[in-house]
Amino acid sequence: MQYRVDYSDLTLVLALVRGRSLARAAEMLQVDVSTVFRSVRRLEAALGTALFEKSRRGYLPTGAAQALAEQAERAEQALDAARVALEQGQQVVSGTVRVTCTDAVLHSLLLPALARFMPSYPALSLELATSNEFANLSRRDADIALRLTNTPPEHLVGRRLGVISYAIYGRAGFREAVAREPARLPWIVVDDAMPDHTTVVWRRQHHPDVTPAYRCSGMFSVARLVQAGLGVAALADFVARDLDGLERLSDALPGCDSELWLLTRPDCRALRSVQTLFDELTRSVRP
Known part of the structure; x- marks a missing residue:
């Protein structure tokens, strides 16, 4: 039967990816070095693939280890969101929202806005990407876009935040x-x-x-x-x-003169995390 990865496997891989050494990973996991070494060897044997390569720079993750580490981080974020939900009640906004904009909009408009309201949403995480293409939303690579344009795509919905000179x-x-x-x-x-x-x-x-x-x-x-x-x-x-x-x-x-638009896909409007961020950006981005 194919081996089933569990949460302890994910935390093991994530600790070694982050720590790059057995000693640092052991410290994070609060176990001894030999336990980490044996656990990694055991997991590699069960999966039938190498997860790390030993080098002068420490333990370097293979592609398989990177993939497991990414899933481990998502699981970690989900647990953090669950803890916040228990502490703050059911009204907490959680999840990950992907935002795309140009480098200029990111540094001059988006980051100051995020600094004002994101501390109020400890369970909400953002993925920020700089790009000049609307294709990010079209390909579903992003949920929200801040764009300078006088002709926003008709398949997107949004709000005009102002005019830029x-x-x-x-x-x-x-x-x-x-x-x-x-x-x-x-x-x-x-x-x-x-x-x-x-x-x-x-x-x-x-x-x-x-x-x-x-x-x-x-x-x-x-x-x-x-x-x-x-x-x-x-x-x-x-x-x-x-x-x-x-x-x-x-x-x-x-x-x-160019208009500044806050845009999203119609299907994203039903997502509480996206709608919350959309409303906050509408209030906080000041062109």
């Missing part, structure tokens, strides 16, 4: 050159992975002769290079407002 930002020393010779400035832009980004479209229309000095894979990285004094960039106001040393060197860029 863009302007040219940089250090004060660039102000005169922005007005007189913008093409000669060191421009910082997103790379070719985002050819349709509103700032890319604007630059091609208004400054087609500009040769960028720096290209980055995300707008938050662009903003940090601008903050370092390496050049100027077209940035969303919400990204630049909290970065020390940056100044708005132009009026709002024409044709660049």
Whole structure:
């Protein structure tokens, strides 16, 4: 009969994955080192596969051990949620919600919002992924998305949280050159992975002769290079407002305004965890 993994097996594997040594795993499990060693050997024999490889860096988990460790963490979270539910009553919100957004939205809008309300939901866990694609929701890889768009997909439901404006930002020393010779400035832009980004479209229309000095894979990285004094960039106001040393060197860029949408799939609205997070983000995200 095929061996059935139980919770003690999962905690054993998780301890060794986290500790990377028999001694550390034994400490976590409150047993002796020889017990951990024998238990791992016994489990590997029962499963018919190696779980760890011994190296100078300690016990390195194989793919099988990583898979077991992931399940162990989920079981651990479920038990924690159950304990909170017993302590706080049946109204506790628990589970895991997957959220996707761009790097700029994550750092400048989402994280400050989470810091305000997540302490009130100790049994709710989040998986955060940065991406520029709506496909995350379409493929069910995420439950909620924060997106800058004027045309949200029709198959998603959501709320418009506000309108975002863009302007040219940089250090004060660039102000005169922005007005007189913008093409000669060191421009910082997103790379070719985002050819349709509103700032890319604007630059091609208004400054087609500009040769960028720096290209980055995300707008938050662009903003940090601008903050370092390496050049100027077209940035969303919400990204630049909290970065020390940056100044708005132009009026709002024409044709660049973008709506900020909080989106989810229709089937997710029935999930209490998703709906709770959706409502909290609606109240707390401040573009």
